[in-house]
Amino acid sequence: MQRKALWWKLVILGGVTLLLMFVLMRIGWLVDERQGRQRAAEAGVAAAQAGPQVLLGPIVQRSCTEEWSTVAANGAASTARRDFIVSAMPAELSVDGTLNQEPRRRGLFKINAYAAQVAMQARWHSLEALTPKAEHAGKLQCDAPRVVVAVSDSRGLRVVGIKRGDAPLAVRPGTRNDSYPRGLHAVLPEQPLTEPLALAVSMNLIGMTDFGVVPAASATQVKLRADWPHPSFGGRFLPVSSTIDAKGFEASWQVSELATTALRDVAAGRAMPGIDRDPEAGGYPSASTGNAKGESIADTLAFSMIDPVNPYVMSDRAIKYGLMFIVLTFVSVGLLELLSRRRVHPVQYLLVGLAMTLFFLLLLSLSEHLSFALSYALAAGAAIGLLTFYGAAMLGTALRGLGFGALVAVLYGALFILLNLEKASLVVGASLLFAVLAAVMTLTRRIDWYALNGRTAEQPEEEAVGSW
Known part of the structure; x- marks a missing residue:
């Protein structure tokens, strides 16, 4: 009977573990649902104000038409027309930007936003690339050259100025280019296409989470600074140098036309790109406008204002360790049960496991209102206090309850370390499991496991079977 009772208890504990796995899955689904609501809040702020910003330009373009005569098979004459745009990319482009935080809130959710002051200097050796070429030996006609600056979301534009030398140019809305419908343009005064050109563009704009620059020049230099620490x-190029501290960061990029396809993509009329955020930090790609073929510019120099202590990302990481820590807690209870020679009912194991799983729900709910570290301390403190109180009754004495609470506190401390050590989490987790196994083996090295089945280690197997 004792042997059957032991096996039944193991089977019941297996069922309890499966039940707790289901509870953890449900909490994990809740984390995903809350994270989805955060993304919906971000999309709502972007729709109401301004979304992520990517800058393209300045570039110089002309809208041209070519007309030629055609003769149909029946001898009827007609005129055909081709509309096209020619572009001149800068030989040198320098971008200097300062971005300051202007966070927004929608309900419980904080949205990282910024106000940017950007200065761009662009130089052309000549504008001969604006000379149109006839494809059908027809008549060519072109508008005056214009300076074009495209942005991802023109609602974020506040103040924009364009100067050629000391002379300001009249800035007008729109780019007059269907590939980049959002932005601005300024008509250039007449000048020979063989002469060089230098332009200065200054703009104040607002955006959300992401900021990027398309390196559409033969040589591009970008320097960004922000008070986001x-x-x-992101993008296709990392900074050549960066400085990051508690006050913010400063980063510099240098890109040559030999390393980027941006010039060809712009000339081909591909759409403005999105920005790929770091998935390990809870990021996801920001939207690209896309052209009729779904193509967009491939290269950007960009950064994202990602919060490394995102409550949903951290809660998701904690839940991934949840089953392991519940099993370790069960091992601790079983070990104390053996050493104290006091039987623990499977229902008590279930209640202990539920207390462990509710910790993750407490962590999620508190972290939406408080810092993650404080939320973790409060949730862990509540779980440790409850398990210590219950452990004293479960194991028979207050001292054993305190010992059990200490073991649980060590587990929660180890989990907090694992959550904050991204690169070393695997080695720390493996070391923790090895230490737990070593402790169990050490504490149980003198236990006669055969005695749990009603016989001794020296008793032969067939004699023990007959004794049942």
């Missing part, structure tokens, strides 16, 4: 550098 946790940048996630």
Whole structure:
């Protein structure tokens, strides 16, 4: 009977573990649902104000038409027309930007936003690329050259100025280019296309989470600084140098036309790109406008204002360790049960496991209102206090309850370390499991496991079977 009772208890504990796995899955689904609501809040702020910003330009373009005569098979004459745009990319482009935080809130959710002051200097050796070429030996006609600056969301533009030398140019809305419908343009005064050109563009704009620059020049230099201390550098090029501290960051990029396809993409009329955020920090790609073929410019120099202590990302990481820590808690209870020679009912194991799983729900709910570290301390303190109180009754004495609470506190401390050590989490987790196994083996090295089945280690197997 004792042997059957032991096996039944193990089977019941297996069922309890499966039940707790289901509870953890439900909490994990809740984390995903809350994270989805955060993304919906971000999309709502972007729709109401301004979304992520990517800058393209300045570039110089002309809208041209070519007309030629055609003769149909029946001898009827007609005129055909081709509309096209020619572009001149800068030989040198220098971008200097300062971005300051202007966070927004929608309900419980904080949205990282910024106000940017950007200065761009662009130089052309000549504008001969604006000379149109006839494809059908027809008549060519072109508008005056214009300076074009495209942005992802023109609602974020506040103040924009364009100067050629000391002379300001009249800035007008729109780019007059269907590939980049959002932005601005300014008509250039007449000048020979063989002469060089230098332009200065200054703009104040607002955006959300992401900021990027398309390196559409033969040589591009970008310097950005912000008071955000946790940048996630995205795009296709990392900064050549960066400085990050508690006050913010400063980063510099240098890109040559030999390393980027941006010039060809712009000339081909591909759409403005989005920005790929770091998935390990809870990021996801920001939207690209896309052209009729779904193509967009491939290269950007960008960063994202990602919060490394995102409550939903951290809660998701904690839940991934949840089953392991529940099992370790069960091992601790079983070990104390053996050493104290006091039987623990499977229902008590279930209640202990539920207390452990509710910790993750407390962590999620508190972290939406408080800092993650404080939320973790409060949730862990509540769980440790409850398990210590219950452990004293479960194991028979207050001293054993305190010992059990201490073991649980060590587990929660180890989990907090794992959550904050991204690169070393695997080695710390493996070391923790090895230490737990070593402790269990050490504490149980003198236990006669055969005695739990009603016989001794020296008793032969067939004699023990007959004794049942």
